[in-house]
Amino acid sequence: MKQMLLILIVFIVSCKGNVEDLETVVVEEKTAVVEEAYNDIKLEIYDYDGLKPLINKEDDKLHVVNFWATWCAPCVKELPYFEAAKEKYEANNIEVLLVSLDFPKNYDSKLKPFMAKHNLKSKVVAFDDTDQNRWIPAINEEWSGAIPATIIYNKERRKFYERSFTQEELDNEIEAFLK
CATH class of the missing domain: 1.20.5 (Single alpha-helices involved in coiled-coils or other helix-helix interfaces)
Structure with missing residues (x-):
């Protein structure tokens, strides 16, 4: 022993x-x-002139555009809801675009690792335009610039939301556009 x-x-x-x-x-x-x-990860970076065509498409799809950042807790909390909506409504010809407002110096250190860690399936683009006085009111006249913010639109309708969503709330808004 x-x-x-x-x-x-x-x-x-x-x-x-x-x-x-x-x-x-x-x-x-x-x-x-x-x-x-x-x-x-190949990250496309746009100023407002480059982003404008992506948020104003006139096709047969339902577009959901979410403005967010990795440093915004409500944004991060609701991102899975957008990913779930993309999957749930895929047969309804939906396109989800996640527009990151992260700072350019953090693209490689924070944004790309976040995208990889969370395996985001929606298209993610980085928005880098310092002229907020131009692009905030161009996106929506009533937008204060706060995030999260979302645009849902199709050929007939467009609605802007300066707020965060629950899964149920997001689904309800999308379904209203699909009727």
Whole structure:
């Protein structure tokens, strides 16, 4: 019994360094996988002139455009609802566009890792235009510039929302457009 205990102690002591090394390798591998995932993300960046055609399409689709940022807690909370709506209403010819208002210096350090971590399926674009006095009222005259903000539109109707949604509220608004 003493011999078995001695072997166990020797095993534990000799493996301790290996376990720490193994943990380091695992963490490094996970970090490398996440970095690789977001390094492959191609992020389209638009000013207002480039974004304008994306938020004013005249086709047969229902468009849902959400303005958000990774630093905005209500925005992050509601993002899964937009992803679920994209999937739920896919047969209804819906297009979801997520317009990130993250700061350009954070595209690689925050936005792309967020997109990879949450495996966003909707199209995500970055919006970089410092002339808020031009583009905020151009998007909606009553918009204060606060986010989250959403536009839902099709050929016949357009509605702007300066608020966050629950899943049920978002579904109700989309369904009103589909009637």
